[in-house]
Amino acid sequence: MEHTEGQPANKAFTEDCTKVLNAVSDALYAIGGKWKLMIIIAMARGNNRFTDLQKQVTGISARVLSSELKELEMNGFIVRTVTAGYPVTIEYQLHPYSHTLEKVVGAMTEWGMQHREKIRSERSSNL
């Protein structure tokens, strides 16, 4: 097997690309979609009850929020605690692992703000 002969530069190029694609694909698999990051962000800012989350994450239905919360819990991003009492209190907290997402959220927030600004200025210059 002559890995280094032939097109070594091209090969390294492709492998690097594949590595990055795999990593981003893994990330998208875990936290992609329309809602997971939004729920994590809302929770990081003190929305810990189902109704608070539904209010904060605009447009999410109760059915979808419920299934997203289950997935996030199953994958270790959040912790659900039930406190006995009348009525029973159910709260959701971020698992410390969610904080590893800070850089991703930061980069997306920054880009989203710039992008909105760009769209806005393009629109106003087209008026």
Next chain:
Amino acid sequence: MEHTEGQPANKAFTEDCTKVLNAVSDALYAIGGKWKLMIIIAMARGNNRFTDLQKQVTGISARVLSSELKELEMNGFIVRTVTAGYPVTIEYQLHPYSHTLEKVVGAMTEWGMQHREKIRSERSSNL
């Protein structure tokens, strides 16, 4: 309207949360979904033809790749050039605007790699 009275701290808190959620929502709207970032990454690494992109972005169908390319072009992330000749050559290049996504891609790559490592070590410790 007494914006600053009542619960000023809470209000700032909520507004900040809403700002971040709006920004991330804008970002997800523009580059969310399973494929757009993957296509941009593959293109940034020299895959400029339809068939190269389809080979590099594992699992994408020709139909989906075609519609994703159209959307990316419409939203100013990529440029499609047709070169006369026999046969006609069609190439896709990143528009410089796509490079504003570098931090997002970098953060997601790093996180995806760490996440894969975590899943792997959890699996092997469960054997």
